[in-house]
Amino acid sequence: MRQFSDAHLAALGLLALTASLSVWAPRRHPGRWIVPAARTLALVIFAGWAGEYVADVALGTWTTQYDLPLQLTDAVSVLAILALWSRRVLLVELVYFLSLTASLQAVLTPDLAWSFPSVYYFTYFTYHIGAIVAACFLVLGCRIYPRPGAVWRVYAAALAFTAIAALGDVVTGGNYMYLREKPEHSSLLNLMGPWPWYIAETLVLALVLLLAVKVLTDLAHRRDVAHGEARQAAS
Numbered sequence: 001m002r003q004f005s006d007a008h009l010a011a012l013g014l015l016a017l018t019a020s021l022s023v024w025a026p027r028r029h030p031g032r033w034i035v036p037a038a039r040t041l042a043l044v045i046f047a048g049w050a051g052e053y054v055a056d057v058a059l060g061t062w063t064t065q066y067d068l069p070l071q072l073t074d075a076v077s078v079l080a081i082l083a084l085w086s087r088r089v090l091l092v093e094l095v096y097f098l099s100l101t102a103s104l105q106a107v108l109t110p111d112l113a114w115s116f117p118s119v120y121y122f123t124y125f126t127y128h129i130g131a132i133v134a135a136c137f138l139v140l141g142c143r144i145y146p147r148p149g150a151v152w153r154v155y156a157a158a159l160a161f162t163a164i165a166a167l168g169d170v171v172t173g174g175n176y177m178y179l180r181e182k183p184e185h186s187s188l189l190n191l192m193g194p195w196p197w198y199i200a201e202t203l204v205l206a207l208v209l210l211l212a213v214k215v216l217t218d219l220a221h222r223r224d225v226a227h228g229e230a231r232q233a234a235s
Contacts, residue, residue: 027143073127112124155210
């Protein structure tokens with residue numbers, strides 16, 4: 001799919017709208033509706049994520065070389081489903097930081113050979129956008145803020161998953177997490193050096209992005225605390 005085509009811009013517009021609503025709605029209208037809404041979103045993400053594999057099997061294109069759930073955004077999608085269902089803090093931390101880095105990059109620069117109205121257009125953007133919306137909903141909307149040290153826990157988990165993906169590449173001959181070569185379509189990796197240097201650069205960039213998300217999140221958290229204290233003092 002061509003980057004910033006009409007189909008891509010439509011997906012980006014949907015991301016902006018749903019992410020904004022996911023923050024505004026629980027803040028403005030907290031209540032019992034949040035649990036069923038979270039679980040509905042979890043089912044939507046699961047439908048997109050699993051639907052892609054169902055489509056591969058139905059079309060006879062599924063292979064271990066390309067279609068194992070060994071991309072980082074596969075893990076983020078599963079984490080988003082579990083975090084929405086359970087609201088466990090560790091799961092929320094993982095999906096928050098990874099979706100606002102890996103999943104967001106995948107939406108901005110999609111490595112997608114198909115466009116609208118292919119089923120893969122819908123499955124791809126459903127679970128990628130869904131994970132980002134889930135992160136915004138849980139942390140910025142429901143205020144389940146990451147704990148101290150969350151960035152380092154998330155970074156360690158991402159490195160561990162990268163090792164698993166690397167093993168998968170060796171066994172299947174695939175290119176999971178683009179550890180063998182850069183993606184065909186536009187990506188931040190295309191701005192980096194040749195293999196294997198772009199892998200090292202990606203590890204550094206990933207940490208920088210995680211820390212940037214942390215700074216912005218800490219600002220939002222401090223603002224919430226200040227507003228809460230001001231309301232309490234006024235009452």
